[in-house]
Amino acid sequence: MGGRWETDTSQDDKEIRAIRYALENGITHLDTAESYGDGHAEELIATATQGIDRSRLFIVSKVSGNHQKYDDLLRSCEASLKRLKTDYLDLYLLHRFPDTGTNIHDTMRAMDRLVEEGMVRHIGVCNMTVNRYTEAQKHTANTLVCNQLHFSLDCREITDKGILQYCQENDIFVTAWGPLSKGVLKKAKILHDMAQKYGKTAYQVALNWLIMQPYVITIPKTSTPEHLDENLGALGWELSQDDWQKLAEEFPNQRLISDRVSLDYEADIKP
Ligand SMILES: NC(=O)c1ccc[n+]([C@@H]2O[C@H](COP(=O)([O-])OP(=O)(O)OC[C@H]3O[C@@H](n4cnc5c(N)ncnc54)[C@H](OP(=O)(O)O)[C@@H]3O)[C@@H](O)[C@H]2O)c1
Known part of the structure; x- marks a missing residue:
């Protein structure tokens, strides 16, 4: 904005x-x-x-x-x-x-x-x-x-690199930015299937998948009131543990490095 x-x-x-x-x-x-x-x-x-x-x-x-x-x-x-x-x-x-x-x-x-x-x-x-x-x-x-x-269904750098686990174990909140991958997540069939199963939309499932995890909150951006209404529908219910796991494992084309902000591991390990 x-x-x-x-x-x-x-x-x-x-x-x-x-x-x-x-x-x-x-x-x-x-x-x-x-x-x-x-x-x-x-x-x-x-x-x-x-x-x-x-x-x-x-x-x-x-x-x-x-x-x-x-x-x-x-x-x-x-x-x-x-x-x-x-x-x-x-x-x-x-x-x-x-x-x-x-x-x-x-x-x-x-x-x-x-x-x-x-x-x-x-x-x-x-x-x-x-x-x-x-x-x-x-x-x-x-x-x-x-x-x-x-952090999103398709960007898993923070789980892959142990950052989420570190935060969860040390009482640190993770605020997930880019949770909807700027509105493109719903190309994935698995998300539609899951949405149908729960009577929710694809984005509601994507947001629910994030906030079900301890210490994770998220900040989807929207300038469209209908999108806000939809995103709020991610609250007040939960995916089953099995479905959460299925999405975690089977969501397609997962990236283990953010395509938007580099966390710079090279600089990280210098003394
Ligand atoms: N710390 C950092 O380095 C960092 C980096 C990037 C972002 N952020 C923060 O994180 C926030 C969110 O990240 P983001 O904006 O990159 O990604 P995002 O929230 O995943 O995506 C926002 C985009 O998705 C669309 N959208 C939202 N809800 C939708 C819905 N229900 N259906 C269809 N499209 C929908 C929005 O369009 P409409 O506006 O039309 O709804 C907008 O184009 C930012 O606003 C910023 O505050 C932080």
Whole structure:
């Protein structure tokens, strides 16, 4: 929403309506980043949430990898708060591991300062391998509560590389991004068969498969009210364990490396 990396205001009315519709229908978790639409996604959230009791919302934003030097990170957070017209974030995430040349210790010191000053309630990361996650955790006095990662029926990197298991064993939430593979998952016959069996839609099954797993939550993006209604239908029921397993094993064309964000295992193992 609000453009990809550059601001696009052409869909503002539709996108503000979509966020309001989501809020009216019980959504409370709003995921954004300073980079989305070059900050415009945050402005859309500010407009859409005007007049809503702030304590009912869970607002998440992210600092880009090239803004993670100590002072830059503090400035980024202040700018996000200003665009969001709020005085705190519920969760602030490193969008990437800091760019080369930025010391993770300084990055985490800045994150700690934001928590101390009440600008951020919780901190976490995105797209981090277990090694990078534990490295980031070493440098903060706070607990990293979340790792936001590419995870869907067709993208299994985090199970293949042990990241999900590590999070589940260490009380860390995984927020699955890209859960619908941008709306293309339903080409798979197995998903249609399963949907028919449960009287659900393919996407409802795909989302249910994700959130049945301990510690997994998900953030499907939609600007279309009908899609929101459909996605909400992923809640309130469960696949059987056997069907969950069948989908886990038999979903076709599974990728073990994200085609969208590299987790950079090469950098990971350097001392
Ligand atoms: N941390 C990171 O590095 C990272 C990276 C990527 C994304 N994210 C976050 O994760 C969110 C979701 O990821 P994503 O947008 O890449 O993928 P996604 O949620 O899997 O897919 C979104 C796309 O699917 C469509 N869609 C949604 N519900 C649908 C439905 N029921 N039927 C048909 N199409 C449907 C949407 O179109 P409509 O709008 O028309 O419904 C949109 O084009 C992002 O918005 C972002 O907040 C984080």
